[in-house]
Amino acid sequence: MFEIRIICDPHEADSITHTLAEAFTTGPVRQHATRDGKRTRLYVTADHRPKPEPWPTPDEAYALAPSIIREIGWTARAAAEKPFGTRLPRDFWLRKAAVLDRIALKDEADGFTGDAADVATVAAQRLMDLDDVGVICDPRHYVRQQYAQWAKNQ
Known part of the structure; x- marks a missing residue:
């Protein structure tokens, strides 16, 4: 398990969150404004997705x-x-x-x-x-x- 921190424009936050959830198993995303208030900080706990089992014949x-x-x-x-x-x-x-x-x-x-x-x-x-x-x-x-x-x- 690992923590990801992203700084982005506020209008990109949903897209980035969605993309992370597709790539990893993620926990809740915590959002905070940056100190200057112009961008958003995203914090998310993530883990690699388990390898899928092979399909049965x-x-x-x-x-x-x-x-x-x-x-x-x-x-x-x-x-x-x-x-x-x-x-x-x-x-x-x-x-x-x-x-x-x-x-x-x-x-x-x-x-x-x-x-x-x-x-x-x-x-x-x-x-x-x-x-x-x-x-x-x-x-x-x-x-x-x-x-x-x-x-x-x-």
Whole structure:
């Protein structure tokens, strides 16, 4: 952990703070005027971001997954059991995104060029939106990572 001190024009403070938060894990930013009152001093405690874990391969992510047919049945039943307009739990969106990813992977392996990959990506993005993910990555890789963690804890 380390402390950063920056002296800047007041109108640059928000931009600098945002840029630091993207590069490091930061604490609260303390702002003070300089002695002459014309510039701003920013003080922030920062630390290096941990290295991200590698994305699991599809085989690793879905090693414990039930068959595609069984997962389609589960998602259909889970959606049908909830009254229209009821919010479905995260597990539903995760399992739906995962089964669509698995279908797309099978199509890709078979050389079939349908819209399965697009549908899987949309479902994966829905999960990322639900999780309010602050990272930019391939949505389908995110689903695999989340499914592998979820399956390990089931």
